[in-house]
Amino acid sequence: MLQCRTPVQRAQALMCDISETGCRIELFDGYVSKGSTIFFEIDHRNELAGQIVWVRGSEAGVKFMHKLSAVVRAALEL
Template identity: 35%
Template structure:
């Protein structure tokens, strides 16, 4: 099974955060690439996860629902949450990301 054969029930929102999580009960740091109410896409090192592994993550200081790895392609994996992340939480995370990006852009302009 690959990522293209899994139907999506909700729209994924792009997000770029480094999050701490646990895969196979061991701590990992992964890049969170996108997120929705029902799951997310993460990137780690080769072999960091296998289909069926349970995943626990804290995203922006908020505990994400427990998840299961649904697909793996190279260093990327799709996580299907066992519950749902509330849309207001997703709005907050995306807004927080946007504020962080704007702050970094302002800092870069000041250095020029």
């Protein structure tokens, strides 16, 4: 489970179906809107940004804004 935030709200989410270009998230609290930017706190030094491309209830699809770095890939066990 990762901490994540949109520009104005913090939430907890489970990252699922992770690929090089995006993932599906399950939100445990909070909400996101299609088109909004989301930031995942990988560790205290690394963050991963993406854009919400779809929302269905407490699940959402995220397209990553940048290619995953080696540090982020290792942290996500890819």
